Amino acid sequence: MPQALPKTVDTAQIRHLREADPQIRLIDVRAPGEFASSHIPGSYNVPLHLLREHREELTAQHGDPVVLVCASGGRAEQARTLLESAGLDRLSVLRGGITGWEQDGGELNRGRGTWDMERQVRLVAGLLVLTAVVASTAYEPLKWIAGFVGAGLAFAAVSNTCAMSRVLGLLPRNRTPSTDGRALLGALTGGNGPRG
Structure with a gap:
């Protein structure tokens, strides 16, 4: 029976896992x-x-271990929850995401x-708040836009989800026009998807 993976792994553990099992899949x-x-x-x-x-x-058409990766770990945790509910196992999340990987010399x-999406969210949220505050000097009710953005950011932190990142993810700059969803899923489910 294949060995279970820890819930999270760091850069050193991934290096060790890759040496021990070249079939490990890193899914970003x-x-x-x-x-x-x-x-x-x-x-x-x-x-x-x-x-x-x-x-x-x-x-899953394979028994390969899968390590999920994102910018800091939040989206990878969401992906693990989703994949576990679909019946996939042998899943782990890169602790600290790409940011942690780079800090550890990866x-x-x-x-x-x-x-990265977190930076885009900070920019859009900051611009919305700044615009609302400045515009509220001319029309006071606009201050509530800043309050709404603040409440959304607080909810995003508590729930570990972010509606703004979902919306920004739909922008053409964040999508690849030639993306074939089934081909990409092949990287996870046993086929050969595009590799970076």
Whole structure:
């Protein structure tokens, strides 16, 4: 019987796992633009939104261990919950995500891409709050937009979900036009998906 993976792994553990089991799959659940910007060599990009859209099709055709990766760990945890509910096992999450990987000296392939989703959310939230506060000097009820954004950010922190990141993920810059969802899912479910 295959050995169970810990719920989270760090950079050193992934290096050890890759040496011990070359079949380990690193699945990066960030948006394609984020993946294009930087990713762990040999990882596959299967965005979280695709996992949600194709949840009913998720069945593992392999016994390979899977480590889920995102920017800091939040989206990878959501992906693990989703995949476990679909019946997949031998799943782990990279603790600290790409940020932790890089801080621990992990190698990254870099390219042209977009800002990571957390940075995009901070920019949009900051601009909304700033605009609402400035505009409220002319029309006071606009201050409630800033309150709404603050409440949304607080809810996102408590629930570990983010509606704004889902909306931003739909923007053309964060999507790859030629993305074939089934081909990408092949990286997770046993086929050969595109590798970075």
